[in-house]
Structure formats: C-alpha cells, structure tokens
Amino acid sequence: MDIRLLIDKGRASPIGALVLLLALAAGLLFFRLGVPGLMDPDEGRYAEIAREMWVRGDWITPYLNQVKYLEKPPLVYWLTSLSLAALGKTETAARLVPALCALGGTLAVYGLGRVMFDPKAAVMAATVLLTSIGYVIMGRLLTLDMPLTCFLTWGIGLAYLALSRDRRAYLPWAYLSLALALLTKGLVALVLPGLIFGAWALARRDGQMLLRLWHLRGLLILLLVGLPWFVLVSLDNPEFLKYFFFQEHLERYLTSYSHHGEPVYYFVGILALGLLPWSFLLPWGLGQSLRPKILIDRQDTLFLWLWAGVVLLFFSLSRAKLAPYILPALPPLALLLGKALNGAEQGSDPALNSCGITWSLLTWLILGLGMILIFLDPPAYWGQRIARLDFLSPYPLIGLIVLAATPALTLACRGWPRARWAMLLIGAVALNSTVILGMERVAGQRSGRALAQVINANWQPGEALIGYRVYLQSLEFYTGQDFFLYNIKGELKFGSQHTPGVDLFLEQPEALQKLVQHRPRVYLLVQDKDWPEVQNLFPQQFQVLSVWRKGLLVANQ
Structure with a gap:
C-alpha cells in the first residue's frame, strides 16, 4: 500500500490508517501463524494448560501434566481453551490470542497518538510498534507478555487521557483493562501503573492528581472482574496465596529463586534489539521529543518518558530477568518516535531534522555494513556464535542486508519526505519477513510436533510416554497423552507436591523398570548425555524412532 494514500492535506485518513494497520497486521501477525510448531518451553506449556483446562472442565485451577500449575492467573488459558475448542487443536488457534492482542495494542497506540499529537503521528507511531521485531515475534508466540502489554497499554493510556484531557468517562474502561491485565499476569498489572502515575505526580509536584484516579464504578469493575478468580482458587487451593504472591511475585523479584539472573543493564540491550530496525532512530527521536512547543506536548512527552522509563527501571532492578518482560516499554517509545518522524516529514524544524535524522541514518548504515562484514568474516570471538546460526541460513544474511539497505535507500530519498518514510516502512516490513521465516526454522529445532507425529502414528491403548530427565510440554499437547517423568520435576515440583493421586x-530406576515391564510399549524421550545410562538400564530393549535437537525418541520392541 502506498503510504501517500493516507495523506490528505497534512492529515491521515482514519479509514486509510486502519486499512494500513490491518494490512500490516495481516502480513506480520496472522500470515503463516500456524506454520511453525509450538515451541518449548513457553508455547508448549501454555497450550497444554489450555488443553487440559478444556478437557478437565476445571476453569478455576490450571493443571499441567495433571498437576496443579498455579504460577499465573488464568485469562490467557481461558481464551486459548476457547480458541482451541472453536478452531481445533491447531497452532493457529493456540497463537490467536497473542496475535489479536498485538493488534489491540497497536490500535491503542494509534488512538493515543491521535489524541496526544495528530493523526499522522498516530499512524507513524502505530506502524513503528507493529514493525518492531520484538513486537512481531511476541505477537506470534503463545506467551502471557503480549496480552499483558495490550491490556496495560489500554489501561495506562485511558487513565492518562482521563486525567490530562478531563475525560473521566474513560476511567471505568481503564480499570477494566487493568483487571484483565491482573488476570493475565498478576500484581505487576497494578504495580506498574501505580509506579508510572506516582512518578508523573511526583514530577509535576501534584499529589492531588492521584486522587483524581479514584472512580467508584471503575474500582467496582476492577474488583468484580479481577478478584473473583483469586477468591475461588484460594478456596479450592489453600496453598495458593503463599505460593502465588510470595514465591511467584516477591521471591521472583527480590531473589535469584527463578535462576534467571542477568546484569542490571540487560534490558537496555534487549530493548534495542526489540525495537529494531527503529532503535537506530530512537536516540534522535528521544532528542526530538525534548523540544515540544506547547504545554500539552510537554505533559504528553513527560508522561511517555516516565511510562517507558519506569518499565525499564522496574524490570532492570528485578533479580529475575527474561527478555519478554520489557515488552510493555515499547508502546510509549513508539509514540515518542512516531511523533519525531512526523515532525521530520512535515519539516517543522528543517535544520535540526535534516541534520539529526541524516546522521542517525548514516550511523545506521555504517553499523549495518559492519555487521555484514563481521557475519561474512567473523573474528575468532564471534566465529562459534555465528556458526550456531547455520541452520537459519540464508535468513540472517538477508536480514543484515535489508538492515543496511534500508538507511541507504532512505538517504537516497532525501528531499522527498513521504518517500523517505515509505522506504523506512518497507525496510521494516522486509526485515520482519525474514525474522518470521527464521522463526519457522527455530520452531523446527524447539518444537515437539515432529516427535508427536511419530508417536501418534504408532500409538496403541495402554502404551506410555516417558521423559528421561527431560520434559517437552509441546509433546504432551500434540499427543494428548500423560507424560511420565523420570528424575525430573522442574516447574511441576510445587504441583506434584499438592496434587494427590x-x-x-x-x-x-526400579519404578521406571516396573513401568516399562508392565506396559505393552513405551516411548522414551532421552537426551544424548543420558542415552548410555538408558542402555545400561535396558540392554538391547530400545530402538531409535526419531532424533531431536538434544537427543532421541526411542521405543521398546
């Protein structure tokens, strides 16, 4: 689609903008959504929980491998269960919820941009978000982070507009969005907005502002939507409150209990990667955002800075760090960058825009060319790391070429602002296309779908599936069979201790040998390092059925 079709005398057509965003979403979020197999551990885990929820008919207590799994609230499990029931046990059905939430978050940014800035800046902000590789990747994976980001964006954005534009009718909707976020991932859904608005009130030296967030109907909505599940699951599972709030929240944040420790600067790099290709323009865009000309612009800019900054600081201080945690920082950064790009296209400050964006594009080009050279002729330090990407060939090289070509072609369009913006957008779409194809290769390495096809083709009643010190959640999802686990519990440890029977x-080993003896046939998943041990326990009993990236699928005669 020609981006110029959206432009009409300096304004963006709402219909044209929505058509553009829906077209981008169709290509980047929904096209080939069901092609890759569900990847372990996250996608396999959440799909299997949703499957077991539907099969058991228990919508209060989530289960994984027939034991209680109380780490997270159930909203995504509920929605995924309904999607699987409606569309079948397919990858598309399993991933539909995060894909729709990614689209919902994009529309929230577009709506905020229209109110905060202008329609064209809104289009640019929404497209920046929708074509950032971190956002696309998470929109195509079944995890809780994209639904959380969507609901937080709507909740924080509507609450801000209610205060800054005196639109208190938005507050009930803001509370509803936060209730849904609470049911997605727990207390972080309330802590982050509280810190963001607290920081904004502190920066403005206006403590009364927080009182204006009070809305009785909104609070009732939050309690009626968000609270009942916590009450019901606590009544059914007395161990829930201590485990969920103390171990899964406080201990995970304050201690190394979850074994996901990273340095405090970890999320700075992750944020830069997640915003690609736009992260090359982010320093310039943030600098532009510090030059607002009217009071309301200063308020909006300050809030967006605090929104992104609080998310980054909050998760940087956590002892447990996983890359998707930083996803809620992308919407406010996209809004700031969309505003800056709109100003550059309109030439609101020609001298600054020309110099700033040109230097940013040149830096982008130089770094892109440097990455291509390193990839083609890597130094010793990078050689082994790049060699691990061989299974993705040729997509890494194609992606780097696109990354370097985008600023070069954009610089060639100097003097044609609309063509320059269109070139940036085309480059971002092309880069994400290579990432999507690369994800399909990764899924081939990390999904249990191929193993499940072997098992399903041979399965007979009474047989057993066993994991020998390994557990692939997606294998359980695809086969629909209970997974016996030898000498491993992992994330199932708590549930195994609180699920009788x-x-x-x-x-x-005796228990394993007894199971093998009493079943007509068993399928054993084993890692390469444990295969000699299995052969010692069961001499000449197992034959190899299939190979996976860490080991073998074997079965007895």
Missing part, C-alpha cells in the same frame, strides 16, 4: 513422577 498423581503417579506420573518416577524417582527410582
């Missing part, structure tokens, strides 16, 4: 966990 489940005999799927084998601790001693």
Whole structure:
C-alpha cells in the first residue's frame, strides 16, 4: 500500500490508517501463524494448560501434566481453551490470542497518538510498534507478555487521557483493562501503573492528581472482574496465596529463586534489539521529543518518558530477568518516535531534522555494513556464535542486508519526505519477513510436533510416554497423552507436591523398570548425555524412532 494514500492535506485518513494497520497486521501477525510448531518451553506449556483446562472442565485451577500449575492467573488459558475448542487443536488457534492482542495494542497506540499529537503521528507511531521485531515475534508466540502489554497499554493510556484531557468517562474502561491485565499476569498489572502515575505526580509536584484516579464504578469493575478468580482458587487451593504472591511475585523479584539472573543493564540491550530496525532512530527521536512547543506536548512527552522509563527501571532492578518482560516499554517509545518522524516529514524544524535524522541514518548504515562484514568474516570471538546460526541460513544474511539497505535507500530519498518514510516502512516490513521465516526454522529445532507425529502414528491403548530427565510440554499437547517423568520435576515440583493421586513422577530406576515391564510399549524421550545410562538400564530393549535437537525418541520392541 502506498503510504501517500493516507495523506490528505497534512492529515491521515482514519479509514486509510486502519486499512494500513490491518494490512500490516495481516502480513506480520496472522500470515503463516500456524506454520511453525509450538515451541518449548513457553508455547508448549501454555497450550497444554489450555488443553487440559478444556478437557478437565476445571476453569478455576490450571493443571499441567495433571498437576496443579498455579504460577499465573488464568485469562490467557481461558481464551486459548476457547480458541482451541472453536478452531481445533491447531497452532493457529493456540497463537490467536497473542496475535489479536498485538493488534489491540497497536490500535491503542494509534488512538493515543491521535489524541496526544495528530493523526499522522498516530499512524507513524502505530506502524513503528507493529514493525518492531520484538513486537512481531511476541505477537506470534503463545506467551502471557503480549496480552499483558495490550491490556496495560489500554489501561495506562485511558487513565492518562482521563486525567490530562478531563475525560473521566474513560476511567471505568481503564480499570477494566487493568483487571484483565491482573488476570493475565498478576500484581505487576497494578504495580506498574501505580509506579508510572506516582512518578508523573511526583514530577509535576501534584499529589492531588492521584486522587483524581479514584472512580467508584471503575474500582467496582476492577474488583468484580479481577478478584473473583483469586477468591475461588484460594478456596479450592489453600496453598495458593503463599505460593502465588510470595514465591511467584516477591521471591521472583527480590531473589535469584527463578535462576534467571542477568546484569542490571540487560534490558537496555534487549530493548534495542526489540525495537529494531527503529532503535537506530530512537536516540534522535528521544532528542526530538525534548523540544515540544506547547504545554500539552510537554505533559504528553513527560508522561511517555516516565511510562517507558519506569518499565525499564522496574524490570532492570528485578533479580529475575527474561527478555519478554520489557515488552510493555515499547508502546510509549513508539509514540515518542512516531511523533519525531512526523515532525521530520512535515519539516517543522528543517535544520535540526535534516541534520539529526541524516546522521542517525548514516550511523545506521555504517553499523549495518559492519555487521555484514563481521557475519561474512567473523573474528575468532564471534566465529562459534555465528556458526550456531547455520541452520537459519540464508535468513540472517538477508536480514543484515535489508538492515543496511534500508538507511541507504532512505538517504537516497532525501528531499522527498513521504518517500523517505515509505522506504523506512518497507525496510521494516522486509526485515520482519525474514525474522518470521527464521522463526519457522527455530520452531523446527524447539518444537515437539515432529516427535508427536511419530508417536501418534504408532500409538496403541495402554502404551506410555516417558521423559528421561527431560520434559517437552509441546509433546504432551500434540499427543494428548500423560507424560511420565523420570528424575525430573522442574516447574511441576510445587504441583506434584499438592496434587494427590498423581503417579506420573518416577524417582527410582526400579519404578521406571516396573513401568516399562508392565506396559505393552513405551516411548522414551532421552537426551544424548543420558542415552548410555538408558542402555545400561535396558540392554538391547530400545530402538531409535526419531532424533531431536538434544537427543532421541526411542521405543521398546
């Protein structure tokens, strides 16, 4: 689509803008959504929880491998269960919720941009978000982070507009959005907005502002939507409150309990990667955002800075760090960058825009060319790391070429602002296309779908599926069979201790040998390092059915 079709005397047509965003979403979020197999551990875990929820008919207590799984609230499980029930047990059905939430978050940014800035800046902000590789990747994976980001964006954005534009009718909707975020990932859905608005009130030296967030109907909505599940699950599972709030929230944040420790600067690099290709323009865009000309612009800019900054600081201080945690910082950064790009296209400050964006594009080009050279002729330090990407060939090289070509072609369009913006957008779409194709290769390495096809083709009643010190959640989803686990519990440890009557966990070799003897056939998933041990326990009993990236799928005669 020609971006100029959106432009009409300096304004963006709402219909044209929505058509553009929906077209981009169709290509980047929904096209080939079901092609890759569900990847372990996250996608396999959440899909299997949703499948077991539907099969058991228990919508209060989530289960994974027949034991309680109380780490997260159930909203994504509920929605995914309904999607699987409606569309079948397919990858598209499993990933539909995050894809729709990615689109919902994009529309929230577009709406905020129209109110905060102008329609063209809104289009640019929404397209920046929708074509950032971190956003696209997370929109195509079944995890909780994209739904959380969507609901937080709507909740924080509507609450801000209610205060800054005196539109208190938005507050009930803001509270509803935060209630949905609470049901997605827990207390972080309330802590982050509280810190953001607290920081804004402190920066403005206006403590009364927080009182204006009070809205009785909105609070009732939050309690009626967000609270009942917590009450019901606590009544059914007395161990829930301590485990969920203390171990899964406080201990995960304050201690190394979850074993995901990273340095304090970890999310700065992750944020730069997640915003690609736009992160090359982010320093310039943030600098532009510090030059607002009217009071309301200064208020909006300050809030967006605080929004992104609080998210970055909050997760940087956590002892547990995983890359997707930083996703809620992308919407405010996209709004700031969209505003800057709109100003550059309109030439509101020609001298500054020309110099600033030109130097940013030149830096982008130089770094892109440097990455191509390193990829083609890597120094010793990078050689082994790049070699690990061989299975993705040729997509890494194509992506780097696109990354370097985008600023070069954009610089060639100097003097044609609309063509320059269109070139940036085309480059971002092309880069994301290579990422999507690369994800399909990654899924081939990290999904249990191919193994499940082997098992399903041979499965007979009474047989057993066993993981020998390994657990692939997606294998359980695709086969629909209980997974006996030998000498491993991992994330199932708490559930195995609080779910009576489940005999799927084998601790001693004798228990494993007894199971093998009493079943007509067993399928054993084993890592390469453990295969000699299996051969010693069961001499000449197992034959190899298939190979996976870490080991073998074997079965007895």
